Each structure stands twice: as C-alpha cells, then as structure tokens.
Amino acid sequence: MPELEAFRQVDEKYVSVEAELMEWSPKFDLVALSNIQGEVVLHRLTWQKVWSLPAQNEETKVKAMAWRPDGKVLAVGYSSGQVVLCYIENAEVLHTIEVGSQVTSLSWVCHAAPKCGASTLSDPYLQDNTATYLPKLHPLNKSYGSLSKGKSEDNVEDKKKLQSQKQLNVLVIGSCSQEVQLYIYGVFPVAKVTVGEEISSESVEIVNAVLSEDLTSLLVVLKQSSSGDQEFTLHTFDTHLLTSHDNELKLLAQKYGQIATFIQYLDATVQQMQEAWEDILLEMDSKLYTFAKQKQASGAGTVSNDFLELLLFGVPSPELRTFLLCELTDKGVKKLGHSIGTSYSNIQKLVVKHLQTVSQAILYQLGEMKGMAQCYEKFGVLGVDPDRLHKALMTTGSFVLKTSELQQ
Secondary structure, eight states: OOOOOOOOOOOOOOOSSOEEEEEEOSSSSEEEEEETTSOEEEEETTOOEEEEEOOSOSSOOEEEEEEOTTSSEEEEEETTSEEEEEETTTOOEEEEEEOSSOEEEEEEEEOOSSOTTSOOTTOOSOOOOGGGTSOOOOOOBSSGGGTTSSOBOSOGGGTTOOTTOOSOEEEEEEETTSEEEEEETTTEEEEEEEOOTTOOOSEEEEEEEEEOTTSSEEEEEEEEEETTEEEEEEEEEEOHHHHHTHHHHHHHHHHHHHHHHHHHHHHHHHHHHHHHHHHHHHHHHHHHHHHHHHHHHHTOOOHHHHHHHHHHHSOOOHHHHHIIIIIIHHHHHHHHHHHHHHHHHHHHHIIIIIIHHHHHHHHHHHHHHHHHHTOTTTTGGGTOOHHHHHHHHHHHHHHHHHHHHHHO
C-alpha cells in the first residue's frame, strides 16, 4: 500500500488584525476575510488588498459570509441582524436585508440543472425587452448643483447587478430567531421557514442552512443548549416549489430588482430636490432674518403677511419697500433672485428628467406584475397578490399625476 504524502505548506500570509472568517471566491483569485473589529477585507491570492468594508460600529461583528455563485457579489451577515450585498469591484453596497435577529449562517446555491450559465430552453416566457422602449434613466450627479456636469453614477438601471443573472440562485439566511429566509438572487424574498418551534430548550440556534443544488430540499442544522448540554439536530424541508416554478421565480426576482432600483433612484431624486429647496429657504432666511426681527420687535405683522400682500395686490408694505430698496439694495435683490432662480431651475430639471421618468417606469413594471398575478397557477401560488398590486398601481398612478402637476 503506497504511503500517503503529508500536506506541505507552500505559503504564509499575515494580516494586521485577527481574522475570524474566510471565504474563497468560487470564480476569481480572491479571498474575503472578516476580523474581530467587524471589518471585511478582500485580498487577491497574491495578498494584494482590493478593498475593505468598514465595521458598522464597535459592537457589531461579522457572523457569516457567502459569495454569489458567479463570484461578483459578496453577502455579509452581521450580529445586528443585517445582511449586506457588496459588489466585487468597489465594495459598493448593492442591497441591504434586515433579518430581525443575529445572522448565524449564510449560504448561496445555484440551481444545478441546467448548469449555471447555460441557456434555459424550457423557459416559456419571452425575454424582457422593456429597456428598448421605456425611457432611459438619466444618471444622477453627486451634487444637484451641477446637474449638467460633473461625475455621475454609472449603471443606473442595474444597481442591483441582476442583468447578468440567467440561472436561478438562492441566498439562504439563518438567524438566532430560528428562522431561515430564502432570497432569489439575494434580493427577492421568496420564503421564510421557522425551525424547531416545538423545542423547549433554553437556547436554540441555527448553525447552518443550505439548499440542495437541485433546489428540492432545505437542510437546517439546529443546536439546542440546555443545562450545559448541547444537542444538534438535522431538519429537512421539501422545497420542490422552487424547482417547479424556477422560471416564474426568476421573472419575479428580476421585476422586484428593477422596482427596488427605481425606488432607490426615486429616493435619491427627491433628496436632491429637498436639498435644492432647502438652499432657497436658507438663502431667504439669511437675507430676511434681520427684517423678520425688526417686524417682530415693532409688532407690525409678519414677513409672510407682507409677501402675501405683495403677491396678491402687487404693492409692498412700507416696511418691505424700505427693506428691499435700502437694506438689500438692487444688487442684493438681483443676487437673491439669481440664487432662487438657479435652485428652481435645478428642481425643474430633476422633475422633468428624473422624477417623471422613474415614476412612469415603476408604474409600468407594477402593471406587468399585476398581469402576471392574474395567472394563479403560475404566480399566485407563489404569493403574488393582484389586490395588493392594484393598490400599489393606484398609489403610483397618483404619484405620476402629482409629478405632472409639480412640473406645471
């Protein structure tokens, strides 16, 4: 019988802070390390540092990590109950999941039949071509004050990095609350399973939770602690629904990812509009502060009343006339008007170029999902509710009308 050769160390690397977890990338020469300070650091195998994700705070620690099967996204689970998806290129947080309790395990599995990357010939649905006729979203600049120039965000319509996902894959999250949650592509919540409800131990924790590669079985290892003793049990759940509706789940996850991206874009647009409006208010406050104090001291009404009279009757009060002509001067009035005009112009651009476009895109995607929900045996069985989608459509439609009113 031949003698077995012992393992031989070929290299040794050092880190500045004690490492707790390590995950090799399934596709690239990368390794992700988490340390006792709660940081995540990405290294190449040459030990060149690619990027680092700072700790959330001093108390929060990294409890689990998992790579998306294509190696382009890293999921990081924290003791705070949060899971973040980080992009491989720059550590950008693509998506955040609130689990509700400490994350204890993460695993990410790709549907093995057919293999990842292979074309799915059995897909009965037409390829989504909405991008060819829906208006393109304009990139949002980092600063609203330079809407026509400056650096802008790239890949506006694929902020979740889902367009390259052709094969079904599922992120499995285990937590201290005895719950296992499943997310298609790490974004679309598809299932939540409570494990060991009947167990009366002092402490119960999910040690690991994984899906089989054919997505037909969910395996969960549970640790029970009672009076100093520990017991481990394996629980198996039938998940054939994932396999039998894989095409529908892929379609829903893509739609969900698009809508989530649009809502994120809409929030950023509204934030920039708020900043522009706050600039107007700050400019007015700085100019009118002294005038307002004088009005208050003399008890001769308020600044708002003076401006309301000016707007309604076209005639300023004596105090307002004195303030505009003597204290602000003609140059000051022009400067104030220019500042307000610039802010107003920026708000108008944001409404026309960004707010209207993204609200119409959300309305379209929700309309498609409502149409899908009408087919119960395909989508309704997965929990897609046409009534809730109808309410979402009505709300979004009202928002679209409000954007038109705002523009006018």
